[in-house]
Amino acid sequence: xxxxxxxxxxxxxxxxxxxxxxxxxxxxxxxxxxxxxxxxxxxxxxxxxxxxxxxxxxxxxxxxxxxxxxxxxxxxxxxxxxxxxxxxxxxxxxxxxxxxxxxxxxxxxxxxxxxxxxxxxxxxxxxxxxxxxxxxxxxxxxxxxxxxxxxxxxxxxxxxxxxxxxxxxxxxxxxxxxxxxxxxxxxxxxxxxxxxxxxxxxxxxxxxxxxxxxxxxxxxxxxxxxxxxxxxxxxxxxxxxxxxxxxxxxxxxxxxxxxxxxxxxxxxxxxxxx
Amino acid sequence: xxxxxxxxxxxxxxxxxxxxxxxxxxxxxxxxxxxxxxxxxxxxxxxxxxxxxxxxxxxxxxxxxxxxxxxxxxxxxxxxxxxxxxxxxxxxxxxxxxxxxxxxxxxxxxxxxxxxxxxxxxxxxxxxxxxxxxxxxxxxxxxxxxxxxxxxxxxxxxxxxxxxxxxxxxxxxxxxxxxxxxxxxxxxxxxxxxxxxxxxxxxxxxxxxxxxxxxxxxxxxxxxxxxxxxxxxxxxxxxxxxxxxxxxxxxxxxxxxxxxxxxxxxxxxxxxxxxxxxxxxxxxxxxxxxxxxxxxxxxxxxxxxxxxxxxxxxxxxxxxxxxx
Ligand SMILES: Nc1ncnc2c1ncn2[C@@H]1O[C@H](COP(=O)(O)OP(=O)(O)O)[C@@H](O)[C@H]1O
Ligand SMILES: Nc1ncnc2c1ncn2[C@@H]1O[C@H](COP(=O)(O)OP(=O)(O)O)[C@@H](O)[C@H]1O
Ligand code: SF4
Ligand SMILES: [Mg+2]
Ligand SMILES: [Mg+2]
Numbered sequence: 064x065x066x067x068x069x070x071x072x073x074x075x076x077x078x079x080x081x082x083x084x085x086x087x088x089x090x091x092x093x094x095x096x097x098x099x100x101x102x103x104x105x106x107x108x109x110x111x112x113x114x115x116x117x118x119x120x121x122x123x124x125x126x127x128x129x130x131x132x133x134x135x136x137x138x139x140x141x142x143x144x145x146x147x148x149x150x151x152x153x154x155x156x157x158x159x160x161x162x163x164x165x166x167x168x169x170x171x172x173x174x175x176x177x178x179x180x181x182x183x184x185x186x187x188x189x190x191x192x193x194x195x196x197x198x199x200x201x202x203x204x205x206x207x208x209x210x211x212x213x214x215x216x217x218x219x220x221x222x223x224x225x226x227x228x229x230x231x232x233x234x235x236x237x238x239x240x241x242x243x244x245x246x247x248x249x250x251x252x253x254x255x256x257x258x259x260x261x262x263x264x265x266x267x268x269x270x271x272x273x274x275x276x277x278x279x280x281x282x283x284x285x286x287x288x289x290x291x292x293x294x295x296x297x298x299x300x301x302x303x304x305x306x307x308x309x310x311x312x313x314x315x316x317x318x319x320x321x322x323x324x325x326x327x328x329x330x331x332x333x334x335x336x337x
Numbered sequence: 338x339x340x341x342x343x344x345x346x347x348x349x350x351x352x353x354x355x356x357x358x359x360x361x362x363x364x365x366x367x368x369x370x371x372x373x374x375x376x377x378x379x380x381x382x383x384x385x386x387x388x389x390x391x392x393x394x395x396x397x398x399x400x401x402x403x404x405x406x407x408x409x410x411x412x413x414x415x416x417x418x419x420x421x422x423x424x425x426x427x428x429x430x431x432x433x434x435x436x437x438x439x440x441x442x443x444x445x446x447x448x449x450x451x452x453x454x455x456x457x458x459x460x461x462x463x464x465x466x467x468x469x470x471x472x473x474x475x476x477x478x479x480x481x482x483x484x485x486x487x488x489x490x491x492x493x494x495x496x497x498x499x500x501x502x503x504x505x506x507x508x509x510x511x512x513x514x515x516x517x518x519x520x521x522x523x524x525x526x527x528x529x530x531x532x533x534x535x536x537x538x539x540x541x542x543x544x545x546x547x548x549x550x551x552x553x554x555x556x557x558x559x560x561x562x563x564x565x566x567x568x569x570x571x572x573x574x575x576x577x578x579x580x581x582x583x584x585x586x587x588x589x590x591x592x593x594x595x596x597x598x599x600x601x602x603x604x605x606x607x608x609x610x611x612x613x614x615x616x617x618x619x620x621x622x623x624x625x626x627x628x629x630x631x632x633x634x635x636x637x638x639x640x641x642x643x644x645x646x647x648x649x650x651x652x653x654x655x656x657x658x659x660x661x
Contacts, residue, residue: 122524122526123494123495123496123524123527124494226381226382226615226616227381227382228381228615229615253522254521254522255381256380256381256551257551257552257592257595257611258380258591258595258611258612259380259381259611259615260595260609260611261595261608261609261610261611262611264608264609265608265609265611268608283524283525283526284525285525290609324526327525327526327529
């Protein structure tokens with residue numbers, strides 16, 4: 064890594080910290096007959112302070128989602144350290160610390176069973192972690208649904224009846240169920256209508272303020288994350304190649320990969336203005 | 338130029354024929370000439386996919402055409418019946434979906450699934466079809482030595498998959514391609530490549546293209562005309578640059594503002610622009626203008642009756658009382 068890690072305020076343990084995190088996959092034979100090993104994370108050193116809003120950007124395949132899954136305990140890194148709120152989570156993806164980190168990804172709302180009711184979907188994480196009685200869980204689910212702006216009568220409706228935007232709201236409500244401190248939003252707003260995207264982004268910003276959450280925004284849509292994050296990290300081929308404040312970065316990315324990304328998104332926009 | 342497709346009063350519903358019926362498309366009409374590129378713009382749930390599916394007889398279970406016609410080269414697609422549609426689908430009209438993975442058979446090599454289409458529609462033998470498949474794959478930007486025809490879909494990136502889907506769509510030389518959110522699942526750089534590819538194919542092959550999307554940006558290189566849909570109806574249509582630069586309907590205005598305001602001006606975290614509220618419930622549409630609950634220009638008349646087609650300028654149609 065050629066840049067200093069993200070600034071860490073004095074004496075405060077970062078909420079997320081990784082040291083030389085590595086993860087690889089062996090893929091089946093490619094169509095040209097090779098058996099491929101892909102090193103998706105090649106030594107990630109990342110520090111995220113509590114309350115921070117960090118954008119993680121990079122071309123597709125650069126390892127963003129792999130990192131997200133490792134940070135959320137959904138996947139086990141091959142080597143390196145992962146510290147959550149000052150505790151080493153080692154390689155056990157069962158570590159309790161992972162309840163503090165919740166990953167929302169693009170199709171999470173769609174992959175839920177369409178026959179589940181909204182309150183079942185939202186309260187499922189509570190059920191899994193043996194939280195409260197059934198009535199308490201339902202109660203909490205209804206409260207969470209209110210928080211994310213779903214109508215009161217939504218609780219009994221089935222997932223399949225919700226619009227794309229509403230399903231995303233459900234996913235956020237579900238993500239908040241166990242009161243995590245960090246939300247990782249992996250393309251969480253991708254594919255939404257612009258207006259819904261704006262509404263969701265604003266909702267997430269409000270929730271962040273109200274609950275002092277830490278956000279890790281992962282997206283290929285620069286125009287969006289640059290509006291939502293205050294710091295930025297650029298990934299390329301499994302490494303973080305640049306990190307800066309959004310303000311500095313937008314004025315002039317230092318890494319060539321960062322420059323490419325900014326240019327591509329500008330070209331698109333200026334094309335649109337023609 | 339010769340007319341290719343004439344859609345008239347197309348109305349598509351879901352559910353039983355009672356009051357709970359969902360009216361996904363209401364009285365939509367438009368014309369398309371050979372080689373023309375049009376964009377259909379609208380938020381999700383406004384009926385874009387239902388419109389496309391209805392024309393190709395691909396409505397999901399529970400969906401049906403209540404009335405209307407879609408005359409393609411003199412044949413009404415809506416009354417044609419499945420055998421006739423099968424002859425047209427993939428041969429004269431092809432459809433590109435948002436999710437390329439769904440359009441590809443996971444257990445067949447790319448070249449083989451393309452060959453299947455060619456054998457079915459163009460009566461080639463398997464050797465001819467395989468060679469032709471390679472040629473078409475080249476047209477969508479795969480180099481000959483990539484041997485992409487030997488790949489299985491899961492070995493491809495999202496952008497590569499969508500290229501293969503496009504290759505399938507053009508393989509039989511269709512006159513019309515309907516692309517339903519073709520780049521929604523791809524990243525920004527790849528989106529641009531795919532849109533540029535569609536545009537260059539459209540020019541080279543004189544394809545008519547209906548590009549369906551919820552993001553106005555991607556219409557710019559392709560669409561000559563834009564239809565804006567809201568709650569199953571067309572609310573505005575006109576030449577693309579006029580609609581994008583000087584939208585008339587309050588909905589179009591709001592939609593375009595959301596898009597443009599995304600890019601940071603001073604790079605600090607702040608709320609984004611959005612249109613308040615959500616599209617209406619299609620099972621209980623208001624009597625007046627469907628956009629009224631979200632419209633800041635709403636007047637009394639808007640809630641009393643449905644807006645009629647108005648022409649504030651010669652080339653433009655808008656369904657809004659502001660222009661009465
Ligand atoms: N489960 C997996 N099996 C095999 N390869 C994978 C898997 N997940 C990710 N990869 C590979 O790891 C690399 C990084 O992928 P990913 O983390 O999804 O990147 P991004 O989210 O930045 O697009 C890619 O080359 C991808 O193909
Ligand atoms: N299979 C279905 N069953 C019932 N209603 C449906 C179905 N598919 C779509 N609809 C209804 O039709 C409306 C329009 O959907 P769709 O045509 O997919 O819109 P778009 O493509 O613009 O997102 C939706 O709001 C939904 O209410
Ligand atoms: S008809 Fe009235 S409510 Fe509808 S868009 Fe026009 S001004 Fe707004
Ligand atoms: Mg990813
Ligand atoms: Mg659709």
